[in-house]
Amino acid sequence: MSRLQRLAANLFRAWTLAESQFPDRVFDSLGARIGELEASHRGDIVFAVEARLPLKAVAQGYTARQRAEVVFANLEVWDCEDNAGVLIYVLLAERAIEIVADRGVARLVPQVDWDNLCAEVAQAFARDAFEQGAMTAIETASALLTRYLPRQPGQARTNELANRPVLL
């Protein structure tokens, strides 16, 4: 997207989206699903939704990726055992999804897998199937973590970060 397109998207494309697509019911079900799936891996998934970026920031070239990294720091996703926090950040206005994985996960999971996940979810978002896209993102990310960072049967579970998605 060019900068003008991004400006227009952030100005016009997210009106009421957070309200209509992510009501409390959806947040509850996403949070419950994250909790269920975390039983099988050692990672910690945080899902954050933002409607739009400030226009001034967009005009200065601030990207969704940069915002996702700031959110990763501010939501303290880095503060968990094994450095296995994963942030899934969704910017509704641009239909964008960004994934920030901490070093414990990033060194195990290959970049291709994350790219495939993002492409799949971005397709769902382009069709405006937000709930389905969010669920796909959570399930695929959990599957990746289960493959590369499985929880051993006797291992205690440390759920250090809240499961419920965060509206920014």
Added chain:
Amino acid sequence: MKPNSESQSDLGKRVLAGVALLAVCGGLLAAQARWHFASVNPLVFSFFIVLALLYVGGPRYRRLPIIAHVAIYTAVATLVMLLLGAAPWVALAIPLTLFALFLRVSWENMLHGGRAPRSTRRNDGASRNSVSLSKSGMDKAKPKSTRWQTFLRVVRHSLLAPWHARAWHADALQRAIRDCIARSELTHLGEIVVAIETRWVTLDIRNGMTPAQNARNRFAELGVWNTELNNGVLIHVTLAEQAIDLVADRGIASRVDTAKWQEIADSLALSCKQGSIQDGLLAAIESVGQLLHAHFPADADQITPNELGDGMVLT
């Protein structure tokens, strides 16, 4: 049935009601032949406009019950109508009030989905790994401070803190700190960051930010957590609060007793009180470096990675 059809039709109804109300109000105002803008003292008028804007923008006032909102809006609308010289139309004050409230609610819904947005800066007082020390006299600034205390804090932050800042921003001090950190990091694998913050934004003060919480937020923002062995240590000084906080990442915090951090903070506070800022800071960096050296020593032949910068962070 579509999952969100209910909320959408609800929204449609509210938008329709808003448009209808707007049409009614506009029609009534247009029916009035002339406006009396010329008779309004612009100073008085702008005072009320500013008051209304402040009221809408201030987060503190949103906790009022709805009846208080209606009363305040009605009073402001009545005053504005009287000032406009539209005495017979004062009756419009109540519908205008309801319309303004409706606009505000629908605007907030549009922006945040009907729920309060969660700030990414936390002020809930949760600080697990940090040791905080506030010097005496400043402890009054608790989360539940009164308006007068908040006002005094704002004054202190905006007027007094820049005065203190000159000593801390001296070039010689910055050079000394940078050299000291660079030397210290040759002996261990940890990372030390020194951050000096002059003042907070007023919103943080009004929200009851505590120095410990603020230091933890800064720990996150400055990326001190971004180290391979989770052994970054932040030495944070808030000048306006005269508070010194040490925030240690989990790798080092789990191996060191809390009392150790407290000791370092105490001695730094003491030397700041005696006026020897530079000596105090250098000593604090030395003792943090010794702790890191005890738990994460660097091998002689190994090049220690410098993951974060050595310079002092000034804001």
